[in-house]
Amino acid sequence: MKRIKINRLTEYDTSLGQVLIKGWVRTRRDAKGFSFMEINDGSCLDNIQVVADSQLSNYTDIQGITTGSAVAVTGALVPSPGKGQKWEIQAAVVEIISLAPETYPLQKKRHTDEFLRTIAHLRPRTNKYGAAFRIRSEMVQAIHRFYREKGFYYLTSPVITGSDCEGAGEMFRVTSLDPAQVAKQGKLDFSKDFFGQVANLTVSGQLSAEMFALALGDVYTFGPTFRAENSNTSRHVAEFWMLEPEMAFCDLSGNMDHGEELVKFLVTHALDACGRDLDLFFKFVDKDLPKRLEILASKTFERMSYTEAIKILEKSGKKFEYPVEFGIDLQSEHERFLAEEYVKKPVFLYDYPKTIKPFYMRINDDNTTVAAVDLLVPGIGELIGGSQREERLDVLESRMEEMGMDKEPYWWYLDSRRYGSVPHAGFGLGFERFLMMITGIKNIRDVIPFPRTPGSIDF
């Protein structure tokens, strides 16, 4: 008999003949003449109740089935006479695939997130984490679908890069040199290293994406990125996934249009496709979540220039820990005030001072700001950071000189401005932060399967 998954089973509205399910026992209760088992197979949040009659030949063994054990059950899907579930399976055969000993760490009761992090290999077996990781999978596929439908090409940008030029933070070094040898010699000779020069894990696929946008038109990269920053917060991990669209013949305004369309599509899709799993987060994780998702899906995002934002902050009468003046990099408290108290919905801030932004962002006509944009979401903070890129070779080169950069390693990047340069723009969206927004989960370590943070790389 062909196995059927529980998420399909619950779609039926009439009794079925014999079905075969396979899964893990969440709980088992004995009654007189019966044993009741809740089986979950990971396909959805719901368990299916199996009723095993004492007439079954292996009933004694069935009574020894523990929480966490794996079973295969053949039986008829029938309406349940008990309360709490519509259907149950009247077992004809219960095959015990493997028993979990009493050391199985997951209780039927709720566990803390901190404890579950110490057993990250088992936490997807819980309701909450099972739901979170099904939603994560659904969102990955929705991203690909969105871009496919818009005619973007998917660029798999390299994970190992030869330059540290992306300027987005500390990098992890990649080397095949023997640390013991290096220690003995007391110096590093990268010309002897695998690549003949310094190599690092990528901090961004943007520069690659720009090259391909100027060839294939609209592209996106979506993959792991790495930051060796010693950041110990609930919003940072050393390895995370980033989505980076890059569009040729696109300006800053088009970039914002695209960001808004993307976020709205993904939120709408989540509400549509993950309703059952999302309900768990609505009920038990974040009571404000339904309202926040509703706003994201339906309300037009605000757009405000940095200069305007500074004026609003100055006039707010609020006492900020970090004083406000033109030229500062906005702090968490400033961003929170703007998104949560002032506009009360997602807001794009654009045209930041060039002094606080990287070299590749396009200089505006005022020669003091650049065409940068951040999307601030209430309760979340910065979700998207992007810019229109500087496409004018002479302007780009003089900016790099101004910033004291060595142009030589960027010869290929500058080539793109030399041959058929066009206006183009793009942004980065932190996928885990997006998932925090969708689920209401407060710690980034809980939306990624096996989090990597300073001092911690178990699993």
Added chain:
RNA sequence: UCCCCAGUAGCUCAGUUGGCAGAGCAAUUGGCUGUUAACCAAUGGGUCCGCGGUUCAAGUCCGUGCUGGGGAGCCA
């Protein structure tokens, strides 16, 4: 990296002025029951985070290290 808080049974926690190590849940065993995070009873279970110090005596006080959490910075 900085500031704050915490670490006691498998889990969540209590532990008074320094004086015999506790509860609930889980586990095990038995009972009851178309059960619903079942229920009732009994039993087992401890490097009180590590190291050092003060003291007749330290889970409790002091120093230090480690781990976890919250916040800040950096950023996505």
